[in-house]
């Protein structure tokens with residue numbers, strides 16, 4: 470029997486409806502409502518940070534974070550090539566230049582051993598992006614940042630609740646950013662957040678989020694900001710989702726462990742690392758990388774899975790191969806072979822919180838069937 474398994478289905482099993490009703494009943498729907506502050510405090514507490522600044526999505530969280538740091542014009546910011554475009558666009562919009570690093574072939578995160586060789590006199594910051602369920606190896610990265618006096622921007626969108634050496638992801642950066650898109654561990658539909666400890670950075674982020682209004686006289690501005698505010702309605706969802714974060718993380722780990730059992734040893738597939746010395750995989754999504762035993766690329770494999778009712782998403786496409794950046798003359802002639810392979814041979818299978826045991830087993834069986842077809 471064919472099942473239809475979407476790549477992600479969110480789960481609203483807590484106080485979501487109750488809190489949404491509170492918004493309607495009290496009339497507090499804008500960013501002025503009380504759930505915004507509660508959500509900010511909740512996320513800051515989860516990560517052991519002093520301040521949270523909620524915004525309308527994760528991409529603009531990165532924009533605000535970069536602009537709040539006020540790096541000198543044309544500063545170089547080191548980042549992985551293999552990530553979402555929001556990381557690079559935030560650096561560029563802040564007047565800085567992204568400098569790329571290849572990925573580690575096993576963790577799929579930025580290869581930290583390559584970072585120091587890219588540091589120049591213009592380097593002012595490093596952006597660490599935790600991907601798919603395993604964090605970037607932060608300890609050596611923080612050592613490099615300290616040695617060269619570099620700021621750290623952390624993109625922890627995919628790893629709410631993850632830890633690196635027992636320290637929460639989202640606590641490492643001078644600024645740390647999150648997204649609450651429906652496939653993230655906490656969702657508000659659309660939403661994002663910046664966490665920091667520095668009071669000045671906090672004020673700067675708040676100001677940029679809200680059009681850089683000044684306290685003395687409303688509608689007078691000394692700088693240009695944005696309306697990147699989040700609504701009380703979105704934050705209400707966030708507060709409810711955050712209350713059950715532990716159950717969410719348990720379910721993610723369960724889904725990942727089941728897929729590992731069911732797909733273990735299947736020839737042609739490189740599965741995610743269950744753990745490294747610094748972290749256990751949280752399986753934000755369950756990625757699969759095809760090796761040379763499988764004919765064709767991820768696109769063909771995904772097409773066949775989709776025909777069997779299994780939703781998939783391709784891996785990221787590396788920054789150095791983005792037409793928009795090539796047009797701008799960025800990264801010309803650069804190659805990052807691990808990132809290029811991930812982009813062509815990698816994809817992920819359903820891992821939403823609503824996934825049932827039956828669906829997990831069905832998905833794994835379909836993956837094995839497609840492996841048979843393409844081996």
Ligand SMILES: *Cc1c(COP(=O)(O)O)cnc(C)c1O
Nearest residue numbers: 526527528553555626627648650
């Ligand atoms: C989801 C995500 C973002 C962007 O978040 P949006 O809320 O969709 O703008 C940024 N970085 C990473 C690593 C993400 O996974």
